[in-house]
Amino acid sequence: MKITLAILASLLLCISCKNPKSEEISSENEETVATEELCFRNEYSFPDSTENIDVLNLDLHIKGDSVTGNYNWLPALKDQRHGTLEGTIENKTITATYRYMQEGIEETAEITIVLKDDKAIITGDNPNSGLDTEVAKIQCNVD
Secondary structure, three states, rough: OOOHHHHHHHHHHHHHHOHHHHHHHHHHHOOOOOEEEEEEEEEEEEOOOOEEEEEEEEEEEEOEEEEEEEEEEEEOOOOEEEEEEEEEEOOOEEEEEEEEOOOOOEEEEEEEEEEEEOEEEEEEEEEHHOOEEEEEEEEEEEO
């Protein structure tokens, strides 16, 4: 009887244990997807003021063919535009949905970002939106 209980307890213990190898494999597979951080920034100084600087920045996080990021226009003396983007990349061209807030209004636009060695070229689906520009590539801040 003691042997039967010991065998039964051993079987229950084995059944209740998870297979840690399968978890390791799935996390290893996730890590093999290429990831990249890219940063772009333009600064426009006022000719008569060193304190006032308009800033345009674009930060991208690319994982495989998925892209997320932030695209912000931060003028010193006007209402700013803060937004996030989400999309895909193929052949250094990103197609994304850009959601932003400006002057208290939420807007959505479809944008295309062409990545070059030294800049990003951004075009929006509406030429009057003010989204079209080129932004210089910079070194990302590593925390």
